[in-house]
Structures are given as C-alpha cells and as structure tokens.
Amino acid sequence: MADVDAAKSLIGLLNGIAQSVYYNNTEITEELLKNELYPDLPQEEFYALYEKMKGLIKSIAVADMDHEQLEAFLTAQTRKQGGGAVSSEQAAALSRFWKSQRSRVRESLLGQSRWEPGLRGLSWRVDLQTAASRGETANSNPVALVELELGRADQDSEFVCLEFDEAKINQVLKKMSNIQESIDSIAHRS
Structure with a gap:
C-alpha cells in the first residue's frame, strides 16, 4: 500500500x-x-x-x-x-x-x-492613377497598399493598413536587407 x-x-x-x-x-x-x-x-x-x-x-x-x-x-x-x-x-x-x-x-x-500578436495574413496591391477623363496625363506616382492581419491566440484579428510611396518602399527594402545581413553575419559566426 x-x-x-x-x-x-x-x-x-x-x-x-x-x-x-x-x-x-x-x-x-x-x-x-x-x-x-x-x-x-x-x-x-x-x-x-x-x-x-x-x-x-x-x-x-x-x-x-x-x-x-x-x-x-x-x-x-x-x-x-x-x-x-x-x-x-x-x-x-x-x-x-x-x-x-x-x-x-x-x-x-x-x-x-511564439511572438504575440502574430501575423495571420498579408495582402498588398499597387495603385496607379490613370489619365483624367479629358485626355490629361496623370502625374502621380504609384502607391503600394499593404494590409496586415494581426492576432493573438483565441482573439479576433486586427487589420493594419499601410501606404507606401516609392521612396518608402525603397527604405523598407533597405532595412530588410540590413536585417538579412545581420542575421547572416550572426549565423556565419556560430
């Protein structure tokens, strides 16, 4: 017993x-x-x-x-x-x-x-302004729209919409490249 x-x-x-x-x-x-x-x-x-x-x-x-x-x-x-x-x-x-x-x-x-909140989804598009109805040419630059779906476990999603012009897109790509270089340098050291 x-x-x-x-x-x-x-x-x-x-x-x-x-x-x-x-x-x-x-x-x-x-x-x-x-x-x-x-x-x-x-x-x-x-x-x-x-x-x-x-x-x-x-x-x-x-x-x-x-x-x-x-x-x-x-x-x-x-x-x-x-x-x-x-x-x-x-x-x-x-x-x-x-x-x-x-x-x-x-x-x-x-x-x-896991990091919270997590990225559940991402969608994007590029908007261009077309010529005006009187045959004028459009002078606006393209705009990238990015929608992020964020959420925590057992909760509804939240949506964040970001708008980027060409300069901002280039800044984001440069920062991502810097992050990748940092990760690569750490990975090669170990």
Whole structure:
C-alpha cells in the first residue's frame, strides 16, 4: 500500500510541476505540492526530489522524446551512480506521465515560443492613377497598399493598413536587407 501511495504522490508531483512550469497555473506552488503530497518529507529532501523531477521533465520535454527515446533516457538515468540516479518506480512514473502529457506539454512549449500578436495574413496591391477623363496625363506616382492581419491566440484579428510611396518602399527594402545581413553575419559566426 505504501508503494501505491508513493507512486500516486510522485505522479501528483509530476503533474504539479507541469501545471506550474508548462501550463502557467500560478496556484500550484512548490510549497503547496510539498504540503499536499509529501507533508512528512524534510524540506531539503523534497526540494532535491522536486528539482530532480523538474529537470528530468525539462530534458524530456525539450527533446520531445518519443517512446523509444524516453525508454532509453530513463534506462540511462536508472543506471547512474549516486544521488542523481532515478529509481525504477520514478522511471515508471515519468514514463506514465509523459505518455499522458506529451502533446499538451509540446503545445505549451510551442505557444511560449511564439511572438504575440502574430501575423495571420498579408495582402498588398499597387495603385496607379490613370489619365483624367479629358485626355490629361496623370502625374502621380504609384502607391503600394499593404494590409496586415494581426492576432493573438483565441482573439479576433486586427487589420493594419499601410501606404507606401516609392521612396518608402525603397527604405523598407533597405532595412530588410540590413536585417538579412545581420542575421547572416550572426549565423556565419556560430
């Protein structure tokens, strides 16, 4: 019965870590997890367990491990020597946790890596003034109109319309070229 309770507490700890770290649930704190799941465990031991499990979840999540990768990783963790080793019970709990939470943790990580608001769409056109009705020639320069559709997750889009003359278009293209050169120089340095 004690093993069942220990397994439940560990699964609860893993889910609590996921709630706090990946699902932004601010109500789940380290203190709450200790008091609810491990009330008799000394603070230092709980902290060590908490940090170890949090680190393991992070390693698994960042690599987005599939079943085989997870099993190989956990096998390696159980074979470690010393305090960093994972028990077979902890490995089993991590495996069960990851099977049930992988897609949700992945979605959370993807959501955290996106800039908000995001560009949902872009449309553009160039307007030219044609000759007037009395046969006069038109002297106006072409105008580029750009419409950006911006939006945050779970919200309606906002639209921004920009108007550019030829000089402004050239400025934008020059700035984009400078940005590309900066990216290229950083990429070639690494």
